[in-house]
Each structure stands twice: as C-alpha cells, then as structure tokens.
Amino acid sequence: MVSSNAVLRLSIDHQSPLARYRQLLEQFKILFRDKHLGEGDKLPSSRELAAMLGISRSTTIKVYDILLSEGFLVSQPKKGLYVAHMASLLPGELVHNKASIKAQSQPDSVASIELNSGIDVSAFPNKAWAASMRRSWLNPDIGVIQGAYHDGLPKLQEYLAEYLANVRGLDCDAEQIIITSGNRDALSILSHALLSDHPETGRVWLENPCFPAMSRFFHWLGRDLKPLAVDQEGAQTPLADLSEANKVHLALITPNRQYPLGVAMSSLRRQSWLSLLAQANKARVEQNSVKDAGLWVIEDDYDNEFYYQGRLGVPLMNLDESRRTFLLGSFSKVMFRGLRLGYIVSPKEHVKRIKESQRQLGPSASLPMQSALLDFMEYGHFNAHLRRMRRLYRDKRDYLDAQIEAYLGAYCDWQKPNGGMHTLVYIKDKWIQKYLSISLQKTSYLDVALMESLLKQTVLVSALSPYYFDKSFDKSFDKNNVKQGFVLGFTEPSKEDIEIVLTHVRQVFENLLAD
Structure with a gap:
C-alpha cells in the first residue's frame, strides 16, 4: 500500500x-x-x-x-x-x-535527450536472448572453455558465411571470417597486418567527412592521414601515385551508405575503385615492390542490415579481382553495443597473415558471447528480430521525416534515407549567411553554435561540420567545402523524444537567427 x-x-x-x-x-x-x-x-x-x-x-x-x-x-x-x-x-x-x-x-547523462542511431532497447527480445545464453552454457564446447578458437567459434563462422551469402550476396567461406570484438578491434588487426612493417611509408585514406573516431584512431596509431573527398557518387579515389614501389596505401570506405552523408556509391565510382585496385596491384607485381605496396581497401559494411526501399549494392569485395579488399561487419547495430562482436572477411590469400596479427595482438572477442549468438541465430531469433527492427525503424524514420517537415522545413533541406539508422539534414545556405552576418560568437559554424545552445538545455544533437577534417589533418582544408547540418538518429529515441528534440532545435534556430 x-x-x-x-x-x-x-x-x-x-x-x-x-x-x-x-x-x-x-x-x-x-x-x-x-x-x-x-x-x-x-x-x-x-x-x-x-x-x-x-x-x-x-x-x-x-x-x-x-x-x-x-x-x-x-x-x-x-x-x-x-x-x-x-x-x-x-x-x-x-x-x-x-x-x-x-x-x-556529463553529456551522456540519463537526464539528457538525444537523437541517437543506437538500438531501441525496449524492442529487444530479452527472454529469447536469455534462453540462448542459458542453452549455450548448459553443454558448452570444450574449445570455448579452453579459449582454443583464437579467430572465432567455427560454427559461428560457418553460419556467418551462409548469412552473408544470403543477405549480402558475398561469396566467402567460413575460413575467411575472423571474429572480432568490434570495428576498433578489426581495424587494429588489419593495421597491424598491413602497416606495421611500414611505419614510415604507410598512408591511410579516410572519407571526408567521416566518423570522427576513425581519424582519431589512426592518428593515435601515428599514421599519415589523407582525406578522400565525397560527392554525390560516393568517395573519390585517392589523389596520389599508388604505383610507388615502397608505398603502402590503406583506404577505409563505406560504399553502400557513406557515413555520415548517406550517399550510395555509384556504379561508375565503384568501377573507378576496382580499376585503381587492379592497376596498383599490377604495378606492384611488375616493379617487384615490397609485398604490401600499392592499395588496400577496407570496406565498412556498417548498418546495412537496415534497408527500407530498393536493394543494397553488392559488396565491393565481391568484385575486386585484385583480392586486396577486406569487409568489416558488426553486430552492435542489430543486437546491442555491449555484445562487442564483429567480423572481418578476408580474401583467402591473406587469411593466414590476418589471423597471425590477431594472435599477436591477442583475441578479444568473447567466446561465450559467440556461443550465445550462434544459439540465437540457430533458433531463428536473429532473423526474426532483424525483421521486427526493420519494420520498427522504418516507422520511426517516417515519423522523423514528418517531424522535420513540421519543425525544420523552413531552415533545412533533407532527403528521407532508403536505409540506415539516421537522417542527415542540411542547413539552408541563406540561414548560414545570415548567422555569419549577425554572429559575435567565436565559432563560425552555425550548426556548432546550435549544438552548443541545445546542450545547455540538455538536448544532444550531432552537428555535421565536426565530421570534416580540419587543418591538422588536411593541408588543403577549405572551410567553404564544409557542409553544415545535423546527423539525426531515429532508431534509439522514442517518437516522443524525437518531437521534443526538434521542438528545441526550432526554438534555438529562432533565437540565434532573430533580427
């Protein structure tokens, strides 16, 4: 009582x-x-x-x-x-x-409201997952207990090979799949395998804009970073001579849905990348260059499980006859972040060296969690959950689209995405110009000024301009090429939170741009 x-x-x-x-x-x-x-x-x-x-x-x-x-x-x-x-x-x-x-x-405080592209935890099948965890440990594989599977649980690798063939049209065998503890682990393994022998001559190419954590990660590794411009056809090929005998180039790209711009790479641009890979590999062979010289590509296949219209493009890896493209995938967007499981799909010719790098760095992907995930898949819960989340996220995407029209239509341009977990909105140029004419603040980016004002109201939004390289990474940096807007996730927040955030965004627009 x-x-x-x-x-x-x-x-x-x-x-x-x-x-x-x-x-x-x-x-x-x-x-x-x-x-x-x-x-x-x-x-x-x-x-x-x-x-x-x-x-x-x-x-x-x-x-x-x-x-x-x-x-x-x-x-x-x-x-x-x-x-x-x-x-x-x-x-x-x-x-x-x-x-x-x-x-x-503490910006990630529970008291704040955020449009995040995480998972909707309220829709996760907790009971089914708990049952999978229990079943997987009632009669565990002895190799799991002994930590014998350094590159991943064999049955999970087999399941993933079949899954990738059915969902992504990727032609690969189980032996080509290396289980990781997520993208950062995967990038550490690939960087070690391909660049560790070339500390002075290794170069990393990143899309511009890109996820800021990527540039920080490679900068922390001490790598020479170069930007790849992104236009309406996707990431442009590197502006450099890739045939140099002692140079190693590693490009990280997102062909099916560029992050954060959401651009799908065109067929013509895909062909440009494939031609460049072939040419660089041919030059390496003809010049008898060091084994790693030329171009390597890491294809990040993030959040491509979620598509709502049309069909996804075939992975670049499937089309690369030079066999120098690696595919990355993660379960954090489909399952939950705390699972910390992902995978690398390696060309057969390079599997041995990738697994050796993983052994040297130390395996970090939890084998008990791999066992639970396999059970979850084998009982049909994974596919059922994925179907449910596609329906739920499509509905949330449509709701966000309607709310953007209602609250921000006068200030922003946008397109409803065909897939993924976020919508990108661009601030109209006339408002950027007006802000520059009236602003007395230190920052010259309107989206950052709006983000900072919203933070004071415990409303967290992600401004687009910080995703671009600055002068510290890009000597050719031109502020005029930086687009301004917001990266609005729609999968994690409730519809209620979506509306309240956009209400605040509109109010801040009105306040900052008042005559």
Missing part, C-alpha cells in the same frame, strides 16, 4: 512540448524538495502509476530507473520502491537545475 497521498499531486500535460517522463521526473523532485514525499514513503508500482496517469508503463519505469540511479529512491526486494533519506533534504535550487548541470558536465 502506498504510504503517502502526495502522488495524487502528479499529473501529465499531454499538450506540453516537454517529454512526459521529464514532466514526471521534475514533479517527483519537487515533491521531495517540499517534503510532500519523505524518507520511507512507499511509491506505487510502475504499473499502478502508469494506470493512474494514463501513460505507458515504459515511461514510469524510465522515471523510476532515473530516480533510483540518482539516489532518490531505494528498492526493497519483494516490497517495492521507497523514498531514500537524501531526497527530503534536496535543496530547492538543485531540483530545477540538477538535470542541466549534470548534462553539461
């Missing part, structure tokens, strides 16, 4: 632009501050509170989880939730400002 009538003061304004969970969270903290709820008071269950307020149970669960994590509530097994001692002593100022202060010091 609830020990206080104070919860009757709670209410939800369905017309408010503020997300329902944030309304409820703020009201609870006011009740704590004003001592209407005190130490030891029992709260209604999440189901009872949801029924009382006429909202979904997921909203009340989220609020209770936040209050538990912040120390306002304590949970007593088989009894329920109770107000903790500190809540009744909460200063009034802290109630109103706690969320914004925490978000500024």
